[in-house]
Amino acid sequence: MGAYILRRLLLMIPTIIGIMTITFVIVQFAPGGPVEQVVAQLSGQGGSATDRISGGGSDFSRESQFDNAGGEGSSKYRGAAGLDPEFIAKLEKQFGFDKPAWERYVLMLWNYARFDFGESYFRKISVIDLIKEKMPVSISLGLWITLISYAISIPLGIRKAVTDGSRFDVWTSGVIVVAYAIPGFLVGIMLLIVFAGGSYFDWFPLRGLTSENFSELSLAGKIADYFWHITLPLISLALAAFATTTLLTKNSFLDEIRKQYVQTARAKGLTERQVLYGHVFRNAMLIVIAGFPAAFISSFFTGSLLIETIFSLDGLGQLGYRSIIERDYPVVFATLFIFSLLGLVVSLVSDLVYTWIDPRIDFESRQV
Numbered sequence: 001m002g003a004y005i006l007r008r009l010l011l012m013i014p015t016i017i018g019i020m021t022i023t024f025v026i027v028q029f030a031p032g033g034p035v036e037q038v039v040a041q042l043s044g045q046g047g048s049a050t051d052r053i054s055g056g057g058s059d060f061s062r063e064s065q066f067d068n069a070g071g072e073g074s075s076k077y078r079g080a081a082g083l084d085p086e087f088i089a090k091l092e093k094q095f096g097f098d099k100p101a102w103e104r105y106v107l108m109l110w111n112y113a114r115f116d117f118g119e120s121y122f123r124k125i126s127v128i129d130l131i132k133e134k135m136p137v138s139i140s141l142g143l144w145i146t147l148i149s150y151a152i153s154i155p156l157g158i159r160k161a162v163t164d165g166s167r168f169d170v171w172t173s174g175v176i177v178v179a180y181a182i183p184g185f186l187v188g189i190m191l192l193i194v195f196a197g198g199s200y201f202d203w204f205p206l207r208g209l210t211s212e213n214f215s216e217l218s219l220a221g222k223i224a225d226y227f228w229h230i231t232l233p234l235i236s237l238a239l240a241a242f243a244t245t246t247l248l249t250k251n252s253f254l255d256e257i258r259k260q261y262v263q264t265a266r267a268k269g270l271t272e273r274q275v276l277y278g279h280v281f282r283n284a285m286l287i288v289i290a291g292f293p294a295a296f297i298s299s300f301f302t303g304s305l306l307i308e309t310i311f312s313l314d315g316l317g318q319l320g321y322r323s324i325i326e327r328d329y330p331v332v333f334a335t336l337f338i339f340s341l342l343g344l345v346v347s348l349v350s351d352l353v354y355t356w357i358d359p360r361i362d363f364e365s366r367q368v
Helices: 002-029 034-045 048-055 085-095 101-113 127-162 167-181 184-195 219-241 243-257 260-267 272-290 292-298 304-310 316-326 329-357
Strands: none
Touching: 002 101, 002 329, 101 329, 127 167, 127 219, 127 243, 127 272, 127 316, 127 329, 167 219, 167 243, 184 219, 184 304, 219 243, 219 304, 243 272, 260 272, 272 329, 292 329, 304 316, 316 329
């Protein structure tokens, strides 16, 4: 097993490099980089990026931006006519675009290998601190949705497999299909209207993960306040989260129940509970565990942007969206690197759990 783990860890290196390389190449051809963003703001299309530049420790003043306004500006950027070429050159240097693409690529890989992610282009904060700042919201949503999903899906899937074709199986399947078909953001809007001071009840807060006086509350009060805020977002995400796992669990158990070893176990006089949990469970759960890494990682992002927007939660979904729109490349690349690495590690952990559940699985003999 040690050799297999080592091979998997070594395989992560070219995988991560491949992901970062493809993304970096795509970004080079994507229009509207950070320099263009600032130029567009200065051309009268808004002031957000420029305000962040001027308020984030930059040496650029609005007067210097338009020095030599009669010049031709930089021909590389649309809308740069009338801007001081020296100002454009300073912008390129600040964003690192004064270096050729291959040099920026090599420098990025070297920094990321040391887990040095630099600073955000438009916020005076390091990328890792920015991610840490947004993580509580995403961890709260992702972790609870994963736990709730599996806590509901596995018992429900087993029950549906045992009672396959019964009235319970039919009506629960209908409920699951309907819940899966309704978009989570639509459920969130309905919950806000009904339960958060819309047209009916004012039982839950409209925004945030905690109240403004959270630090003044007792431990019990903090726990109650936290769950009070997160109840509606969780309901919005949970309705569709358990559908796939439930049906996967049911079909996996049905497949195992029909096998010969189950008939043999029953012939030996074992009870249905002993057969189900002593023989079937371990084999049937393998395919469910196989989907855990994807479920765990995707729970941080799937639907999180819309849910975070609806409930005013400032998490990774909002951060990723704004970073892409603003072309804040350090944040985009860092989040991609961190969560790609996290996905590979969780996938390895999943394989190790395989061997713990079923020692017959031997990964040592696999070639990876």
